[in-house]
Amino acid sequence: MFALDDIVVSLGPALLALGVAMAVLPMFRPHTQPVRMLVFATVILLGWRYIVWRFDETIPEFDFSIDAWVAWLFFALEAMTLVSSTISAVIMSRTLDRRREADAHLSWWGKAAPPRVDILIATYNEEASILERTIVGAMASNYPALRVRVLDDKRRPWLREMCERLGVHYHTRPDNNHAKAGNINACLATLRALPDPPDFISILDADFVPHVDFVPRALALFHDPTVGLVQTPQHFFNPDPIQHNLGIDKSYPDEQRFFFDHLQACRDAWGIAFCCGTSSMMRWKGIEAIGGFPTDSVTEDFLITLRLQEAGWRTVYLNEPLTEGLAPEGVVEYVVQRTRWCLGLIQIVRGPSGPFTRNRLRPIDRLSLTDAFLFWSTTYVFRLACLLIPLLYWYTGITAVNAPLSGILVYFGPFYIFSMAALRWISGGVMLPVLQDVSQVIGAEQMVRAVWTGLVRPHGQPFKVTDKGGDRTKTIVQWGLLRPLAIIFVLTLVGVFFTSATDIEFERDAGDGKWVVLFWTIYNLAVLLVAMAVCIEIPRAKTVPTIAPERSRLRLADGEASAWLVRLTPLEAWIRGGPKVKEGMTLGIEIEGVGVVAAKVAHIRSRGAAIALQPSEDQRQRIVAKLHTKAGKHGTLRIDVGGIASGFWRRMVRPIP
Structure with missing residues (x-):
């Protein structure tokens, strides 16, 4: 049994880390470069201080016992995860804001004719109402030399009629080869044959509406002749499944905010920002130089950045809200979308533009790809392991982390607290531990399968469309996702109460390391409880945009x-x-x-x-443009802990309709 005095002493380093973070970080802006670099250097040092202690003090001598295998495998997974975190920390030590650059280079072409820009709206199965607002929004742009083209990969007569009525170009093709990339390439072939092909093309998903200044603002960064692609962030006018199903859309940001508002800007500072598909603009010469959109990955957007880089064209990031679209409304669609991203990245790593292949990528590009590969290949495996490892102790006595609680507090505590403080500092407070883990637990099994599929069978995998719209008026329990979480939750509860009630003494006694497992287990139960709540989809009304009175x-x-x-x-x-x-x-x-x-x-x-x-028809279009194409508030950008607790409590006690 540990002594209370020892625990108080052991908390010292963690409290020191917390005190430094609370006292020092608010004194500096996150864009203060020397401070930012020092903060993330400290995060890296604390992380490796912990992992060295784990290796030196807590890992048993290797033999062929089950205890040794479990301990060494979990440690290896921890170490790989820390390698990924270290690369991410290095990337986040710098950031770049290009908004002033865009201000300074609007209309960079001077007295010459403005460049021709074609907006390509790729669609497969979206509803008429969704497509109408995207088309009308694109037409409302305040840029003069603009053409709007709808790329219909389902050959729908009503959509052809809508395009004729709205006055935009309609494109289709006889097959669906290579999914979205093939759809765009078919349109590029048509544009190539025109007497006046565009100078730039912009890609919009069918549910993303551009603001009136999207085209001129994105186009401004092409003043640099080496820029081949400009990516802008994705904002959403509906809550994602985590926000909605927990009732916290007013108090917790959508799951992609940290990536788009912060991480992409950091990557841009290193020259490794990448295309995310929609809300991007590309130089026609660059696309022609690489032969159109690549088709050897289901995430053609990331791959197009690499192919452009190999051909000498840069990708840059304008961190400015210029489009709004639909986040996945259902948790299944949420998982499908992220599984596709995961599979596509693994396909890229295995392909000719991978980090370990002889190609023209720079060392920093290879590091970027390695970072992305480690994220997808370790994060979800590690999260599953964190759920399952405590069960080994409760049911068999096997201890993966045979460490005293005091040691965990001294070595892991400072690293965890300071790294979370650093992330909250640079993001303005959009990170919350339990909810961050929930987004990784949901669909973790599917992600692990996607990693395995991408490594073993990278070719011939189908492109899975993320469904948008549809009937969301009924409560749906997604048993396929909830069932494995519920099984682990029940097994964890039974394990805790069974061993504590009968006071079983295992041969492999963990000493006061039992307390480490107990706290670990309690945290897992909290994450599983929230994740299961997300898998019960509550009805949601159609998203109705609002205007200022x-x-x-x-x-x-x-x-x-x-x-x-x-x-x-x-x-x-x-x-x-x-x-x-x-x-x-x-x-x-x-x-x-x-x-x-x-x-x-x-x-x-x-x-x-x-x-x-x-x-009238014209007035209807003007109303749609008024609602969707003006810059405004873009969802919740900060965390309100009280609002989260209140929303989650209401969600738990409210009867399911």
């Missing part, structure tokens, strides 16, 4: 009046504070940027009136 003129039969327009969709408006109106009354409502729209009062509420709109 604005004054609007009402045209009534007996004159004009003023009211506040507080909400708007293409077919309905909500007003407050205006004249008394009656249900069924016809009127005109003047909407800024749209004009006077014919309307009828649909129903009266205590806080205002709902107005059914009857817009």
Whole structure:
């Protein structure tokens, strides 16, 4: 049994790390380069201090016993994970913000004709409402030399008719070879045959709506003739499955915020930012130089950056919210999307543009690929191991980490606390341990299978589309994802209570290391509980964009009046504070940027009136553009711990519909 005094003393280094982080880091901005480098150098040193102690003090002599095998295998996995974390820490020690560069080089072509830009909207199975707002949003751009093209890989007559009605180009092909990359390549062949092919192309997924300044802002960075691709971040106007199913979309950022708002900017500082598909712009000469979009990976976006780099073209990152799209709405779609990313990266590593292949990649590109490979190949295996290893102790007495609690506090405590503080400092506070682990636990089994598939059979794997839209009005329990989590949760609970209730003494006694396993187990139970809640999908309404309240003129039969327009969709408006109106009354409502729209009062509420709109086709397009193409607030960007606790509590106690 450990002594309380020993534990208090052992907490000293961790408390020192916490104190330094709380006292010093707020004094500096995260962009202060020397401080940033010092912070992440400290993270690296603390991490390797821990791993050296683990090797020197806690690993048994190697033999062919099950205890030794488990201990050494888990240590090897820890060490590989730390190698990945070390590379990531080096990358995060620098960052770059190109917004001023974009400001300085708008209209860099001077008095010459502006470059031709074609926006390519790749689509497969999206709904009409989703496609309409993307097309209308692209057409609303304030850039003059622009053409919009819809690439329909499902050959739908209604979409051809929509494109004709909206005045954009419609493209299709006779087959679906090579999925999205093949769809884009088919369009590139058409563009190549034109008398006026574009100077630049921009890729949009069918659910991503560009802001009016997306094209000129992205185009500004092509003032540098060596730039072949500009990537911008992806923002979302709907909560992802973790946010929604836990009821925390107002208090916890979407899962991709850290990557797009911080990690990509860090990679850009090292010259290793990469294409993420949608919301990107590419130089036509660069795409032609590499023969179009590569088709030997299901993540053609990452691979296109490597092929451009091999041909001498750089990829840069403009960290500015210029598009908004749909995050996966269901947890299955969430897992499918990330499994595709995982498989695609492993395919790249195994291919001709891999880090260990003779090619024209720079050493920093190889390090970048190694970092990505280690992330996908170790993170999810390590997370599964962390769930399963304690079960070995509770049921068999096998101890993977035979370490005293005091040692864990002295060596692991400072590393964990300071690394989390560093990540929160550079991100403005978007990292929270349990929820961060939940995003890795969900679908971990599928990710591990994807890694294995990519390593063993990298070729011939199908492209799995991430479904968007659809009916989300019912509660759905995703048993395929929940069942293995529930089994581990129950086994963990039974193991803890069984061994503690019967006071079984194993031959392999872990001493006060039992407390390490106990705390580890409690943390696992918390992560599993939250992950299981995410797998129970609660109904969600269609995402309805909102506008800031604005004054609007009402045209009534007996004159004009003023009211506040507080909400708007293409077919309905909500007003407050205006004249008394009656249900069924016809009127005109003047909407800024749209004009006077014919309307009828649909129903009266205590806080205002709902107005059914009857817009013309042009007015409808203007409303869609007004709702989706202006810069505004982009979801939750900071963590509210109180809001998370409140939302999760309501989610747990609320009856499932």
